[in-house]
Every structure is written in structure tokens, then in C-alpha cells.
Amino acid sequence: MSRRPGLSARLKLTISYAGFLLLASTLLLALVWMFLLRYVPDSPKGLLGVAPNRYLLLRVFAPAAATGLAFLLAFGLLGGWVLAGRMLAPLARIADAARTASNGSLSHRIRMEGPEDEFRELADVFDTMLEQLQSHLGEQQRFAANASHELRTPLAISRTLLDVARNDPTRDQGELIERLHTVNTRAIDLTEALLLLTRADRRSFTREPVDLSLSVEEATETLLPLAEQRRITLNVTGEKTQTAGSAALLLRMVTNLVQNAIVHNLRAGGTVTVHTESRRDASVLWVENTGHRLPPELVPTLTEPFQRGTARIRTDEHAGVGLGLAIVHSIVRAHDGTLDLTPRPTGGLLVTIRLPATP
Incomplete structure (x- = not known):
């Protein structure tokens, strides 16, 4: 200008x-x-x-x-x-x-010395802004690299399957088509998850009253067949819990949590407990599941994109694309809430979410 x-x-x-x-x-x-x-x-x-x-x-x-x-x-x-x-x-x-x-x-910092005055306050605010920008830029770069890697794998597999079909016309086309369908479905799921994560990060949604207990009820009813298939017991407790935000995003948050709790559980006989509670200053949702013991140093990394954990990778159709808890974390931040992950001493994970309460 x-x-x-x-x-x-x-x-x-x-x-x-x-x-x-x-x-x-x-x-x-x-x-x-x-x-x-x-x-x-x-x-x-x-x-x-x-x-x-x-x-x-x-x-x-x-x-x-x-x-x-x-x-x-x-x-x-x-x-x-x-x-x-x-x-x-x-x-x-x-x-x-x-x-x-x-x-x-973005690595330069002012670090102004001297008494507390308007210039010192401005410099401190500017340093904080640079630190946040550097952190967000690093996250975006890692996310872009991981997303490129994750998308490259199904695309490479698709190209290989198409080359096989072209070079070997006598090969069973039904098997190739089925495998290609599976790979493309995974790529579509990953793309949709990336779009949802971007939408949550931008906070491009309209806030409206949401009852978390209804979101829990809808999510558990949808995932009940998966739990029965894996012989996992679903326990839903709590009360009406009001907050404000996007009903669709909060439902996706609850669905991801419950699905992760079911998939990353014992092979049989495990349990998943979902609880909602209204407190004076927050609306609380926690999801607890049985499972294998998690190393304490692994837990803080589970909310990073494409981080599944060394002992938590599954190869079935419900394994996800490694964005489940990353999406949950992004949705919680977009709703000005907090997310806590606590490994259970006997195995499994306790996920606690606190969102601003509404009257």
C-alpha cells in the first residue's frame, strides 16, 4: 500500500x-x-x-x-x-x-528488559505472538508432511493395482476391484478427516445450545453394533449437560472418542464407560476404556495428527486414519475447552473433556 x-x-x-x-x-x-x-x-x-x-x-x-x-x-x-x-x-x-x-x-525474540511499562508490555505480547506463530507453523509443517505421506500410500497402492490390472488381463478383476475400493475408501476417509480438522481449526461454525448427553446417546447407538461385534460392554451414565457450540462437531468429537475406546480395547470382555456431568463452571464429558497399558511418555503424543501409538495400530476397517484424537483436540480447542488424557493403572485410557457451561 x-x-x-x-x-x-x-x-x-x-x-x-x-x-x-x-x-x-x-x-x-x-x-x-x-x-x-x-x-x-x-x-x-x-x-x-x-x-x-x-x-x-x-x-x-x-x-x-x-x-x-x-x-x-x-x-x-x-x-x-x-x-x-x-x-x-x-x-x-x-x-x-x-x-x-x-x-x-520467527525464532527472533525481543526480550526487552527494564521496568514494567507500555513498551515492555507491547514487547512481551509481541514475543508471545511470535512464539505461538512459530509453534503453529511447526505444527502445520508437520501436519502437511504427515498428510502427504498418508495420502501418498493409498495413491501408490491404487496405481500399483491399476498397473497390475492393465498388465495382467487374466487376473481376477473382482479381487482387484475390491482391493481398489478399500484403498480409495481409506483415502476418502482421510480427506474428509483433514477437511473436518481444518474446519474445526478455523472455528467456522455457528454456536448453538447443545446437550452433550444427547450426543453421547446418538454416538453410542451408532457404535453399539461395533461394540457387540468386539464383545465390548458400553456403559452410559450421567445427566443432561448443556454447552454451546456446533452440534455436528461435538457429535463427531463424542463419536471419535467412543470409537477409539472400542477399537483400542481388549480383544474380548472389555468395557467402555461414557459419562456426562454438569458442574458450576464447566460441562464435563469423560470416556474411560479398558485395554493394554500405555507408556506415560506416549500419552501426550496421542493428540498429534497421524499418531496412533506403537501398541495401538490396528489393521482392520475401523483402525481410522490417525486423526481421531487430533480431531477431538481441535474441536475441544475450537469450543474453548480442555482435553486431558490419563492412562489407567490397569490398562486403557481415561479421556476428560471440559467445555464452557451454559445456564
Whole structure:
């Protein structure tokens, strides 16, 4: 955006300081002159109609006042320039940091020292913003790399299957078509999950009242056949729990949690417990499941995209695309909530979600 050149902030402050000093000095000299006129004794007027004492006083006072004003103007300009430079020095550091960040380097920090003032607060806020931008950029880069890797695999498999079908016309086409359908379904699921994750990150949804207990009821009814197939017992407890947000996203959040709890469970005889609870300051949802013991160092990484855990990878149709908890985490953040993952001592995981409560 092109703009016409103007005076710098330092020059404007310098002129302002000097102008204020000159004005204050002029007012002071005017007061002194009035004081002198008041207390200088009168004398008979001379030929020019002016009292000789006051005439002599004017001849002496006027040049001295002019000289003093000129000196104060020069002093005000010089002192104002120095003071303005010192006062604007923190802004220069912030501008340099912003210029560095605009060139693509987000690792630079101002780390301004000194007392707590407006400039220090601005610098700290700017450092925090750079830290968050660097963190988000790193997450986006890792996510893009993982997404490219995950999408490349089904596409490569599809190309291989098509090459086989083209080079070997006698091969069973039904088997190839079935395998190709499975691979393409996985690619579509991954694409839809990526789109959902992006939508949650952008917070592009309308907030409306949502009862988490109804979302839990719908999700568990949908996943009940899967639980019965795996001989997993579903327990739903709790009460009406109101929050505000996207009903579709919150339903997807609950569905992902329950599906993960079913899939990553014991081979038979496991349990999944889903509970909703209203508290004074939050609407709470927790999902607890049995399963294998999880290393404590693995749990914090489960919300990262495409992180399934070394002992949690499944090869069946319900294994997902590695975005289940990442989507849950993104939806929780988009609704200004918190997500806690706690490994159970006997095996399995306890997932606790706290969302803002509504009256």
C-alpha cells in the first residue's frame, strides 16, 4: 500500500516538545513583564508619551527575552530530539523484530528488559505472538508432511493395482476391484478427516445450545453394533449437560472418542464407560476404556495428527486414519475447552473433556 511520505514520529515528538517549551517560556516571560510593569514606579511621560523608566525597561527586557526564547527553542529542539529517540528506542527494537519475522524468521525474540511499562508490555505480547506463530507453523509443517505421506500410500497402492490390472488381463478383476475400493475408501476417509480438522481449526461454525448427553446417546447407538461385534460392554451414565457450540462437531468429537475406546480395547470382555456431568463452571464429558497399558511418555503424543501409538495400530476397517484424537483436540480447542488424557493403572485410557457451561 503506497502512502505519501510524512514526518517521522521522532521529529513530530521533537517539534511537540520544543513547541511546548517555547509556549511555556513565552507565558513565563509575559508574566514577568506584567510583574515588572506593575511594580516599576511611574514617572512623567517623555516626548514619546512613554514613561522613561518603563521605556528603559522595555529596551533592556525585549532583547534579553528574545535571546532567551531563541536559546530555549534550540535547547528544546535538541533535547526533544534526544528524549524522543530514547523513548522510541523500544519501538525501534519491536519494528526490527517485526521486520525479521516478515522475512520468515520467527525464532527472533525481543526480550526487552527494564521496568514494567507500555513498551515492555507491547514487547512481551509481541514475543508471545511470535512464539505461538512459530509453534503453529511447526505444527502445520508437520501436519502437511504427515498428510502427504498418508495420502501418498493409498495413491501408490491404487496405481500399483491399476498397473497390475492393465498388465495382467487374466487376473481376477473382482479381487482387484475390491482391493481398489478399500484403498480409495481409506483415502476418502482421510480427506474428509483433514477437511473436518481444518474446519474445526478455523472455528467456522455457528454456536448453538447443545446437550452433550444427547450426543453421547446418538454416538453410542451408532457404535453399539461395533461394540457387540468386539464383545465390548458400553456403559452410559450421567445427566443432561448443556454447552454451546456446533452440534455436528461435538457429535463427531463424542463419536471419535467412543470409537477409539472400542477399537483400542481388549480383544474380548472389555468395557467402555461414557459419562456426562454438569458442574458450576464447566460441562464435563469423560470416556474411560479398558485395554493394554500405555507408556506415560506416549500419552501426550496421542493428540498429534497421524499418531496412533506403537501398541495401538490396528489393521482392520475401523483402525481410522490417525486423526481421531487430533480431531477431538481441535474441536475441544475450537469450543474453548480442555482435553486431558490419563492412562489407567490397569490398562486403557481415561479421556476428560471440559467445555464452557451454559445456564
